Amino acid sequence: MIPHYQLLSPTLGELVWENQPSDELLGYQLAYLNHIQINFSDTLMEARQGFTRISLVWRNLKNQQEFLTHLKNLKLTPMELSNAIWQVPVCYDPDYGQDLNSLAEAKNLPLAELIQLHSEPVYRIHFFGFLPGFFYLNGLSQRLHTPRKSVPLLAVPPGSVAIGGSQTGIYPMQSPGGWHIIGRSPISLFDIKQPIPVWAKPGEQIQFEPISTSQFQNWKEAYPKLIRP
């Protein structure tokens, strides 16, 4: 999984992998990201990660070319991904998941089975994007893949757990959104007052833990529990 590099502007370029998103690819991405951040901290302005790319912003073209030369002889081994799992409570109730019933109907699934399909897998956090504190996860059951809504909702409530395409995620704050909302989590996903405003890192895992409406209403903890398999 050796990436190639695409020069996009004098200061912007990206590492390109042609593979599908996977744990293995993520391990390589994190290894490259780590290597670059350690060795090019003086000339790298910014790095952004996606499912199959890492975009790099350089101080100038010369710095970017220096990196390109360095990359030619670079062979990294993938970073080992964490086994830690964050347990994220979710209330799967039509009161909080306004699309729960319609999705179950469209998928021809009993509600309990839909909830099980969503809360059973362990999902891998790949990167943050879309909104502050919104993590992109890999691992949604194929049975739950659902095209995004044609008309997005103007105000998805904060904490909403939703499915869009082959993705699932949690809206950290109120926002317009085209994903199908199946529940809500009482925990905080983004707090700018903390030194690091998010509690999880790319490469870590999460699992959704179904909770009742009354548990949701009385939930005290701002952060999820960290458990290990």
Place this chain on the structure above:
Amino acid sequence: MSQLLGKATLLRCPPGTSLQDEGRLSGAQYGIPTSGAMDQKSFHWANHILQNTVNPVALEMAQPGLRIQFDQDCQISLAGAKVLASINQTPLSNSSLISIAAGDLLEIGAFLSGSRLYLCIQGGFQVERHLGSGSDFESVSSTSKRSASEVLTYVAFPQLNSLRAKPKWETSWFESPEIEAYRGADWELLSSAQQELICSKTFHLSKLSNRMGIQLEELVPNQLEELPTNPVFPGTVQLTPGGKMIVLMRDAGVTGGYPRILHLTEDGQSKLAQKRAGDPIRFQLIETITG
């Protein structure tokens, strides 16, 4: 030596007014947008006039109507859109460098050309910074926009002597329709017919424009599917499955799933930020990447 702080009261504040600077570079890892002044060129010019350094915070306006009163002496500079402005109801002939005396009232009238005005102040407005930036953004700064009766803090400076030459802000640079752009990361996915269309057609800015992005009216027929979500930046042009082109601007999310077909130069982004709904633009592709 302690600094004397001045207070600037927003007596009237039109919608779309916010504090902005160069933006945040270290927030993308948490999903935080770049933010910052939409037209960095004008923002930098005015701050250069004021000899400001270290990411000064300025007021960005997208509509006329601001009334702001200063309670201490200071120097300010207006750049970006060409506007009618007055101090204590006396129209200003040159608003590039204005010496403000304690009690002065600045009023911003009609926008004659351009879309975004910067009120920069010597030393920058004093606000709490998050990840190195004082730019307003929902959930990152204390507020996402400014409103009437708010008070902004600045460092008071004695008035300059009048011997200093007064530069004049020119706006002709943003009036032509040509916008320079590099090929985007997913440019090669387009058919040659699509590529030719994008390079030759005149597009017009849609009304659907804000600090997150500017949509273009004309469609580019498109069969491309969504792609795995990958990084985007201010200046990235996305092509939606419906054929709509969206130019991402400063508050855009840091990743996206639509093909990234172009990437505007920094000047191109500043120029586009000064365009209005209905204005024509043409993309000028940059063939070679040079320093």
